[in-house]
Amino acid sequence: METVGIETIRLSKCFEAGKPVLDELDLSFARGEFTGLLGPSGCGKTTLLRILAGLDRPSAGRVTFDDEVMVDAEAGAFVPPERRQVAMVFQSYAIWPHMTVFENVAFPLRVARVPRRRIRERVPEVLASVRLDGLEKRMPDELSGGQQQRVALARALVGQPRVLLLDEPLSNLDASLRGEMREMIRHLQEEVGLTAIIVTHDWADARALSDTVVVLNQGRIEQQGRVEDLIHRPASEFVRSITLAGLGRPEEG
Numbered sequence: 001m002e003t004v005g006i007e008t009i010r011l012s013k014c015f016e017a018g019k020p021v022l023d024e025l026d027l028s029f030a031r032g033e034f035t036g037l038l039g040p041s042g043c044g045k046t047t048l049l050r051i052l053a054g055l056d057r058p059s060a061g062r063v064t065f066d067d068e069v070m071v072d073a074e075a076g077a078f079v080p081p082e083r084r085q086v087a088m089v090f091q092s093y094a095i096w097p098h099m100t101v102f103e104n105v106a107f108p109l110r111v112a113r114v115p116r117r118r119i120r121e122r123v124p125e126v127l128a129s130v131r132l133d134g135l136e137k138r139m140p141d142e143l144s145g146g147q148q149q150r151v152a153l154a155r156a157l158v159g160q161p162r163v164l165l166l167d168e169p170l171s172n173l174d175a176s177l178r179g180e181m182r183e184m185i186r187h188l189q190e191e192v193g194l195t196a197i198i199v200t201h202d203w204a205d206a207r208a209l210s211d212t213v214v215v216l217n218q219g220r221i222e223q224q225g226r227v228e229d230l231i232h233r234p235a236s237e238f239v240r241s242i243t244l245a246g247l248g249r250p251e252e253g
Contacts, residue, residue, distance in 0.1 A: 002085075003195045004065040004162045005031040006052065011061035013047050013219075021047045023219040024061070029212075031066075034189050034196045036206030038242065039216035045199040048216075049165050052197070053088050054081035065162070084163070087156035091168040093148045095140050095155070101127070102136040105154045112159065126158045129188060146177040150184070157188065164189065166198040170205055182208045203242055215239050
């Protein structure tokens with residue numbers, strides 16, 4: 001499967017008049033790596049994810065997938081979401097309640113006019129990968145929260161995207177299901193070799209899933225680095241407080 005590296009260049013987003021939600025972000029997301037976007041509510045994490053997906057446009061700056069420009073605010077360039085080969089998993093799952101598990105997962109393929117024979121082959125493959133084989137005919141209200149989340153994940157992966165974006169996908173799950181889903185998401189990302197980015201305010205999620213973590217604060221980058229770098233070499237008191245809280249250790253002093 002093809003995958004990409006992603007760059008943002010001086011990326012900014014303002015909503016009406018006021019302080020920028022994103023303030024000239026220069027970021028690199030390595031090809032085939034899992035990156036966590038970590039920070040408190042309102043720091044710009046989800047806005048950044050939506051711009052990468054093509055669901056929002058920046059006020060300034062540029063996004064590239066490898067050497068291909070996805071959006072350039074100054075030049076007026078914009079590639080729509082359906083042409084980016086990006087899949088997104090939402091906090092609310094966003095699965096259709098009137099469709100069976102099979103129909104939910106098959107929907108992106110039908111929109112893309114994939115032949116029926118291929119749909120009949122591909123959907124069971126991806127359902128088996130998220131351990132939902134045998135549940136094809138179930139309706140969403142017959143599923144647990146964890147199973148609904150796996151339907152959303154299967155639907156995201158079925159079209160073999162270049163990039164997987166996850167917006168707080170674990171926040172509605174209890175502790176045991178949360179750990180199980182972390183393992184599943186990480187395993188699938190490694191197996192497929194996807195470039196993946198997860199938005200979270202939970203240090204434990206970021207630490208368990210990510211190769212690299214980006215800490216955002218008020219629309220700016222506090223630090224980008226490996227998990228161990230953030231723990232042992234925090235670039236600011238803000239980063240230090242997040243990692244200490246996530247590790248369950250009281251702040252000193």
